[in-house]
Amino acid sequence: MPNIAIHPSIDSGFNATDAAFSGGTLVCNCTSNPVKVRIKSDIAHNHACGCSKCWKPDGAVFSVVAVAPTDNVEVLENGDKLAVVDSAALIQRHACKRCGVHMYGPVERDHAFKGLSFVHPERFQEEGWAKPGFAAFVSSIIESGYDPAKMDGVRARLRELGLEPYDCLNPGLMDYLATWTAKKNGVLAQ
Known part of the structure; x- marks a missing residue:
């Protein structure tokens, strides 16, 4: 199987995580006066995303x-x-007007993800x-021009990297979304 590039931080071998990570500063690509955004907590649900809306570094197939x-x-x-x-999008992606890097994307309207920023x-x-x-919205890379005939190889590469590929979100997040909707519609008790 050819070595299919997914994203530079994944392809190069991810460094061990720090259980004590409590946030940090995101910086855009500008060499002068970069945008800096502080995240004052750990992150959750980190994943490779194939959607056509997420910012991707040059040459990356996934964000x-x-x-x-x-x-x-x-x-x-x-x-x-x-x-x-x-x-008009659910995720209000705030991007640097100069370099194009998406810095944060809050969900502000009524949704299970309201109060979270991507x-x-x-x-x-x-x-x-x-x-x-995990990997989400894997099929969506086709919408950005990826060859549909190569999708089996992409899914195999993701699994090789330990990232189960989904064409939506992983089961835990899909259950969370469905539970929120059922409670909102009165099908389940609040």
Whole structure:
């Protein structure tokens, strides 16, 4: 099987995580006056994402994305360079207008993920964040131009890397979404 590139931080071998990781500072790609965003907590649900909306570094087929509580997100420097990529989207991705890196993406409307912000942990200055645990929206890489005939190889490579591939989210997060919806609709007790 050819070595299929997924994302630089995954392909190069992920460094061991630090159980004491409690957040850090995300930095965009600008060489002068970069945007800096502090995440004042650990991240959760880190995964490789194949959706066509997430920011990916040059040459990456997948992004690496996790969540943190929005209350723990603070823009430290050069926030005037940030703009929302798509105001109609569920995830309000705030990207640097100069380099294009998505810095954080809060969910603000009524949704199971309301109160969470999506972040790209490879942008942390610090090391030790949790490694990705699965791959989501794998089929979506086709929407970005990936050859559909190569998808079996992509899924095999993800499994080889210890990232179970899903064409949505992993079962735990899908259960969480379904439970939230059932409670909201009165099918399950609050």
